[in-house]
Amino acid sequence: MGKRRARGPALAGLSKRQKRHLRDFGEQHPVRDAVSGREVTQICELPENSDQSSSESDTENESERVSEYHKLLALLKTVPGTEEEEDEDESEEGDESEAESNSEGPQEVGGTDEEDDESDVLGQEEVTAKDAIKQALGQEQADETDNSGDPKHGAIEEFTDVKHESEFSLETNFMEEESGDYSTAERESSSSQEVSEDPYRAHMNKELEKKEIENISACCKTTSQLKVLIVVPFRESALRVVQIFISLLESGSKKQIDVSNKKRFKGEFGSDPDEKPPNLKRPEDYEAVFAGNIDDHFRIGVAVLQKSMRLYAPFYSSDIIIASPLGLRTVIGAEGEKKRDFDFLSSIEILIIDQADIYLMQNWEHILHLMNHLNLLPLNPHGVDFSRVRMLNLNNWSKYYRQTLLFSALQDPQINSIFNKHCFNYRGQVAVRNVPMIGSINHVVVQLPHVFRRLESDSLVSVIDARFQFFIDKVLPEYRDAVMSHTLIYVPSYFDYVRLRNYFKKEELNFTYTCEYTKKSSISRARQFFFKGERQFLLFTERFHFYKRYTIRGIRNLIFYELPTYSHFYSEICNMMKATNNGEEATWTCTVLYSKYDVQKLAAVVGIERAAQMLQSDKSVHLFVTGENE
Structure with missing residues (x-):
């Protein structure tokens, strides 16, 4: 071994x-x-x-x-x-x-020794x-x-890079910067790595290249390609918007862009000059609003490409939709209908409501219905890859990022409700309003006493019944006498008009009526009866005046059941008395009903200073006299 x-x-x-x-x-x-x-x-x-x-x-x-x-x-x-x-x-x-x-073995069994x-x-x-x-x-x-200098022995110990370790130490770096011990070369290298500006500002000020923008847009999508919704009242307004788009796209280049379906678009949204009725004089505002094609039932999708524009694009392939409230209402539908679709409204980022005051004369319910269906979660995917959709869309936060632009020619509580109840942008709201320093009553040229009678009401809901009761108890009895003939009753709301018409029929009063739904033959007959004095009262709706602007002759007594929506309608109706001037100016009267909830309308008629005095006064009746001084 x-x-x-x-x-x-x-x-x-x-x-x-x-x-x-x-x-x-x-x-x-x-x-x-x-x-x-x-x-x-x-x-x-x-x-x-x-x-x-x-x-x-x-x-x-x-x-x-x-x-x-x-x-x-x-x-x-x-x-x-x-x-x-x-x-x-x-x-x-x-x-x-x-x-x-x-x-x-034996140790476990026995053997203690x-x-x-x-x-x-x-x-x-x-x-x-x-x-x-x-x-x-x-x-x-x-x-x-003994072996401290042996290189083989040092390999066993833990390795520490003493030379470069200080570069990765935050404490030593900050201490060197404060004491100023580091060299200029190190200072230049460190300053190049540091961010001199706020990271958010640096991110916002950074100019992205075209490829980076395409990558971001490809990764972050919304539930629909549609981004902009423009609501206009008539086809003529839509035609103007498309023409503005074309002019903006062609402004940067000398060549014209290719617009598909342009001929069809002009045929459907254009107007025929022969359709305009000749020899009819209308105010300037009427000519501006009702110029061109005034059809209010339409919708059209617009897809904007690099060098072309596609009209009549499908909604889910469009970038912009131009439509009327009625055109959108027929697509959105009502609850319970089988054929209805509003998923294309889920990704709206910019909403433009132009000429909002005209929608008050059309049907304001369509606007409310549209606002209730904006930026909702889609019911169907429509081929969207939800893994690439932004979280704000999936969390149903789109309404907080939507920009809403609302344009109106007047101030009205219903328009303000859209601004206050349906605009949720997290950055806040901005409102620009024109204060009416001088009311439209100054534009009345006839010599006429204006009696403003204030009615009391506890709430905005009860003011409708309070106005009706005030009218039939205190105002109407004064005009029932045969002497107070040729009385025109101006009614802004169609529902109030129906209520008064039914009451007049029940009381068997001698009256006639005209509204926006009355046929032309009935309108001519009613105007003739009122002018000759065969009918004592004439119920006259505001929407009828907005769309027709007929001159009513034979007015001697005027009652504003409620202040008009458009302030210039007040002076227009009052100046109609001048059409039948037979030296009877002393017998003309004008009565106006108002409440504390009609502040904006009252200020537009009499001015903001007078309106404040009338609402704060203890008196409920105020008199103004207009006309030429003889």
Whole structure:
């Protein structure tokens, strides 16, 4: 057999199993193996400087000590020939394991003397093992001091890049900047990396390239391609909007853009000059509103490309929709209808409501119905990849990012309700209003006394019934006498008109009526009866005056059941009395009913200063006289 190599003193007291477990797992074997008879415990003599090394180890901090078993593991790895030794002693391990098993058997059954002897041997082995470990630690410390300049020995230690470590330390960098110890080259490199401006401003001021814009638009989409909705009252208005779009797209280049379906669009939205009735004089505002094609039922989609524009594009492929309230209402439909669609309104980012005052004369319910169906979650996907849709659309927050532009020629509570209840942009609201310093009453040219009578009401809802009751109890009895003939009653609301008409029929009063739904033959007959005095009262609606602007002759007494929506209608109706001037100006009268909820209309008629005095006054009746001074 070959000659055994000398082993380290720290490993002499361990069995084969303990050595293998220590080498493989780096920790002591949990079961204490009995030392066989072959293995003899070696007693290692301590070096001369053991007292000095022990004193130095006692003064060291306990937290900085290295585990004993880790040192043993390192010693096992550094000792050469351990594997060869194990190969040479494999045969001896088998014999030793058999001897251990044979020796353990009788020890468990009996033999207390053997157990005591074994415990003494184990205790002695523990003492010798501790001494051996201390000796190994002392030798390693001495080797570290001797081999400090050895490059091989330094490779085992943890590597720290002292040279470049300071560049990644925030504390040292800030300290250097404050003290000014860093060089100019480092200062230039650091200043180039720092952001001199606010990150949000830098992001907003950054100019994106065309490819970056395309990538952003491709990644972030909405539930529909449609972004802009323009609501206009007539086809003529839609024609003007499209013409403005074409002129804007052609302004940057000398070439004309390609507009598809242009001929069809002009045929359907254009007007025929022969349709205009000749020899009819109308006010300037009427000519401006009702010029061209005044059809109010239409809708058209517009797709804008780089060098072309497509008219009559499908709604889900359009960028802009130009439509009337009635045209959108027929598409949106009502609850319970089978064919209805409003998903294309889910991604509207810009809403433009132009000429909102005209919708008061059409049907305001269509506007309210449209506003209630804007920026809702779509019911159907319509081929949209929702993984690429922005979260604000999926969270139903689109209404908080929509821009709403509302244009009107007058101030009205219903228009203000759209502004206050249906505009939710998170950036706030901006309103520009014209204050009427001078009312339309100053434009009345006839000599006429104007009696303004204020009625009291507790709420806006109850003011309708309060006005009707005030009229039939206090105003109408004064005009029932035959002397007060030729009385025209101006009624702005169609519902109030129907209520008064039914009451007059019930009371069997001598009256006639005209409204926007009356046929031309009936209108001519009613005007003739009223002019000749065959009918004492004439019920006259505001919408009829808005669309027809007929001059009613024979008016001697005028009653405004409610202040007109358009302030200039007040002066127009009053000036109709001049058409039949027969020297009877002294007998003409004008009575106006108003309440505290008619502040805007009252200010437009009499002026803002007079309106404030009339509403704050204790008197309920106020008199104004207009006309030429003789």
